[in-house]
Amino acid sequence: MGSLQCLRVGGASVKSSTSLYDTNTSLILCCNTHAISFIPCPNAKTQDSILALTLTPRNRGVVAAVAEEEISVGRKLKIGVYFGTCWALGIAFNIYNKKLLNVFPYPLLSSSLSFIAGSLIMILSWATKIAGAPHTDFDFWMGLAPEAMAHGMGQVGTTVCMSKNDVSFTHVIRSAEPAFIVIFSQIFMGEKRFPLPVYMSLLPIIGGCALAAATQLNCNMIGFAGAMISNMASVMRNNLAKKTMKAKSLSGVNYYACLTILCSIFLTPFAYIVEGPEMWIQGWKTALQTASPRDLL
Known part of the structure; x- marks a missing residue:
């Protein structure tokens, strides 16, 4: 058997571990280069069962791509919020500045x-x-x-x-x-x-x-x-x-x-x-x- 690794998807931690659960996510992906297995893992917050998936080299790239896409979407949303906030504050500043400059x-x-x-x-x-x-x-x-x-x-x-x-x-x-x-x-x-x-x-x-x-x-x-x-x-x-x-x-x-x-x-x-x-x-x-x-x- 190969080493067991935990990939980060959403809020899950990136680390090797034998006790696999995360309080912030509903999915843990466990990578094992030699086998595919499904492991029920208790969630510390809700005590619900969540699923840990052991990946092969074939589907490892798929999961990595999904994780990267989620991170990319989050980054784009964050940048959009920054732009919107900057635009709104700029308008407010200019309006108040104009009121001051009028008098x-x-x-x-x-x-x-x-x-x-x-x-x-x-x-x-x-x-x-x-x-x-x-x-x-x-x-x-x-x-x-x-x-x-x-x-x-x-x-x-x-x-x-x-x-x-x-x-x-x-x-x-x-x-x-x-x-x-x-x-x-x-x-x-x-x-x-x-x-x-x-x-x-x-x-x-x-x-x-x-x-x-x-x-x-x-x-x-x-x-x-x-x-x-x-x-x-x-x-x-x-x-x-x-x-x-x-x-x-x-x-x-x-x-x-x-x-x-x-x-x-x-x-x-x-x-x-x-x-x-x-x-x-x-x-x-x-x-x-x-x-x-x-x-x-």
Whole structure:
């Protein structure tokens, strides 16, 4: 007889064992290279009988494929949830940001405060052990600096566009980012040409953005330029992130937290120089005439 092994399917553990049961699954697959047998195994939670199947080399691949397919479906669902959550939070952020900019039109300060708030939340999470603190060095922060500059530029560009135009118009122009990715990746990053269907899929995006810009009666060119700069900056950030993330083994959350902290360090002094406390104080007084402090905060 060969060795008895337990394959992971769903929540089952991957380990060799003679006592085969799992409290989290209703199926245990036992691999034996010389025989096929069915073993009733008690479930520790429900005391029901579940079936352990001993596999041969012929059906071992089938079970492995089924397990891999289940894991792949779960991963796709998780990514879909992440995309949906990011999309919903992005819309909520832009709406509240637009409400603030309508009465307090200082995009540099607004962007700086967003980065500062995110930085404080993550620092507090690290301090309270809610999230594991990253292990970084000086070289990491220096390598992250160009990406942080591009990220901050993209945020400022989007905020400038929202301060001058509608939120919907800002989203339409920002949706042209895939076209910028394709163009800039080939020109500046030296990537290979994309397949023809990729270029064809960009035509509706470019056409929709052009139509939206042409039919926007109150389009502000400063805001439009801000959105286009944001598109270019986002492409630069994404390309730089590919290189930086390959070199450092940080989780996605900690990586973005470090990026946010560096953005707040870069952008806050710039906002102070360009806009300044005098403009902010005067703008605050003006904003209080139409909104309460609670609404502004």
